[in-house]
Amino acid sequence: MSPPVVVTVAGTDSGGAAGVAADLTTFAALGVHGACVVTAVTAQDTTGVRAVHPVPLDVVAAQLDAVLEDLDPVAVKTGMLGTPETVRLVADRCADRILVVDPVIVATSGAVLADDAVVRAYRDHLLPVATVATPNAEEDDRLGRDHGATVIRTGTGGADLLCVPGQPPVRLAHPRVDTDNDHGTGCTYAAALAAELAHGLALPDAARSAASYVVGQLRLSQRWTLGRGRGPVAHLHQPKPHHEGDSA
Numbered sequence: 001m002s003p004p005v006v007v008t009v010a011g012t013d014s015g016g017a018a019g020v021a022a023d024l025t026t027f028a029a030l031g032v033h034g035a036c037v038v039t040a041v042t043a044q045d046t047t048g049v050r051a052v053h054p055v056p057l058d059v060v061a062a063q064l065d066a067v068l069e070d071l072d073p074v075a076v077k078t079g080m081l082g083t084p085e086t087v088r089l090v091a092d093r094c095a096d097r098i099l100v101v102d103p104v105i106v107a108t109s110g111a112v113l114a115d116d117a118v119v120r121a122y123r124d125h126l127l128p129v130a131t132v133a134t135p136n137a138e139e140d141d142r143l144g145r146d147h148g149a150t151v152i153r154t155g156t157g158g159a160d161l162l163c164v165p166g167q168p169p170v171r172l173a174h175p176r177v178d179t180d181n182d183h184g185t186g187c188t189y190a191a192a193l194a195a196e197l198a199h200g201l202a203l204p205d206a207a208r209s210a211a212s213y214v215v216g217q218l219r220l221s222q223r224w225t226l227g228r229g230r231g232p233v234a235h236l237h238q239p240k241p242h243h244e245g246d247s248a
């Protein structure tokens with residue numbers, strides 16, 4: 001049987017921690033076929049973002065149309081979209097699919113990846129058609145809740161908060177990993193959530209499974225010493241016999 005198809009609409013991270021790299025490896029790990037629509041190229045490493053190059057809107061639209069028309073993805077996951085026009089494009093094209101919106105506004109390093117116009121476009125166009133959004137606390141506060149979407153407010157203290165409009169919030173607790181290697185956790189979490197929803201899990205179960213996946217990956221990379229800043233969360237890392245001599 002063929003795997004479900006999930007497409008990520010996101011930016012690249014040259015350091016290989018966040019964005020498209022995190023999404024595609026997470027999709028592969030969780031048994032869905034991953035397609036990718038690149039919205040921006042970032043010059044980025046573990047210490048920060050040096051430059052952002054948005055992909056022209058018509059090129060983003062051409063990638064998205066190709067994937068939607070040929071592969072018919074059951075779910076769409078958005079990461080860094082970069083411009084208000086790209087936010088609107090995704091809202092217009094993807095409203096009828098499972099739509100996981102990770103509103104990327106600030107990177108783990110503190111770099112600003114979306115301006116006020118992008119934030120407004122999220123509020124006015126994309127969040128109202130999202131299945132679920134996964135802002136961190138800062139992004140959630142920036143976006144407010146007038147958009148009406150179901151939100152999982154992610155936290156780094158070992159719990160996330162599932163907020164369905166009109167219902168009391170549900171605390172989703174999970175173990176906390178003490179680590180500096182957390183670059184890419186937000187992308188990995190939202191990609192895992194999209195994969196689990198694509199497999200047919202209901203939202204709270206998909207959210208628990210996604211958090212448990214991230215915790216497992218954070219444990220794998222807990223003692224890595226890659227880069228000089230906040231190192232990458234592990235993607236698909238399984239020690240192979242011929243790599244046993246690698247430093248831990």
Ligand SMILES: Nc1ncnc2c1ncn2[C@@H]1O[C@H](COP(=O)(O)OP(=O)(O)OP(=O)(O)O)[C@@H](O)[C@H]1O
Pocket residue numbers: 018106107108134135136154155156157158159160175176177178179182183184185186187189210211214215218
């Ligand atoms: N140290 C940690 N231990 C356990 N879980 C963590 C830790 N840090 C983050 N998480 C979990 O990872 C998921 C993503 O949350 P996080 O707050 O890192 O997203 P984010 O701020 O959007 O990340 P990014 O800016 O890297 O995209 C959540 O489920 C959160 O609880």
Ligand SMILES: Cc1ncc(CO)c(N)n1
Pocket residue numbers: 010011012013018019020042044079080104106107108184186187
């Ligand atoms: C490309 C990209 N997407 C998302 C994030 C969020 O951490 C990042 N740092 N870079």
